[in-house]
Amino acid sequence: MSGEPLLHPVEMDRIREGIAASVLGAPEGLADSLEHDAHGYLRLVDASRVGAEEASRLLREAVQGARAAGHSWDTVGRVLGVSRQAAQQRFAGKGVGAPPSAPPGGGSNSPKRRTLSGLTAFNEMAALEEAGRDGWHMVGYGPFFHEVEASGHPWEHYRVTLPSPARHRRLESEGWIPVGAGWFPWRYYKRPVDPGIKAPT
Structure with missing residues (x-):
């Protein structure tokens, strides 16, 4: 099952370029170090890991935002190019949408x-x-x-x-x-x- 892209190819390219630029540009001197320093490539791996983790977090929160805006798991799955069940299994998570339990340290003097x-x-x-x-x-x-x-x-x-x-x-x-x-x-x-x-x- 493949979803139809909601973004134009130019928009997709812009996102990809922005992520790559952030990964290379955020760590001080990383891009320049790749010309002469083997250790720079380990820093690049670490920066790419952080970028991938952040992209994964943004995707999870974007999916929950789409659900909060009223979109079904079927619709979300189509955008992601997966089935409704696959989208729900990956992004619903245990207890997602449930409010937290009682606030920590809730004594008689704690705010309501x-x-x-x-x-x-x-x-x-x-x-x-x-x-x-x-x-x-x-x-x-x-x-x-x-x-x-x-x-x-x-x-x-x-x-x-x-x-x-x-x-x-x-x-x-x-x-x-x-x-x-x-x-x-x-x-x-x-x-x-x-x-x-x-x-x-």
């Missing part, structure tokens, strides 16, 4: 937490907006859920596709607090509501 479940890529921000108005702020997330914690004041939440380091610094300078490492392709931020500050657009 709850899980917003059944979320999709299209309704999660509305759910967080409503929770934020009621004084809840995001502390964790995964496919189809966000975990929020109670506080004594309202919060606002913001979602952005993989910000550049400069944009990330700007967001933090505006009081936005990153939550976790992100869930590809999104990165999440929160901040206590200040009537004088608007969320970035």
Whole structure:
């Protein structure tokens, strides 16, 4: 079973070139060392390993994002060029989509937490907006859920596709607090509501 490509060949080439450029360019002096240093090739193997692991992680999270957007395992499998069962076996994983168990260290003085479940890529921000108005702020997330914690004041939440380091610094300078490492392709931020500050657009 083969899926029809959703990207044009030029777009696919651009992605491949970008990955290769990152693998060669991120480690300091790696590309230049390949001209004269045999050890550089071991660094290239290590950099390629990191790139492959990251690509694998992005694919897993992209699949979960497609599921959160309402696409079936059959549709995801067609895009990947595999059967529905193969896609589900590879990417569903044990317990995927299930919210975490009780937060660690939950004593009587710990802040109250709850899980917003059944979320999709299209309704999660509305759910967080409503929770934020009621004084809840995001502390964790995964496919189809966000975990929020109670506080004594309202919060606002913001979602952005993989910000550049400069944009990330700007967001933090505006009081936005990153939550976790992100869930590809999104990165999440929160901040206590200040009537004088608007969320970035």
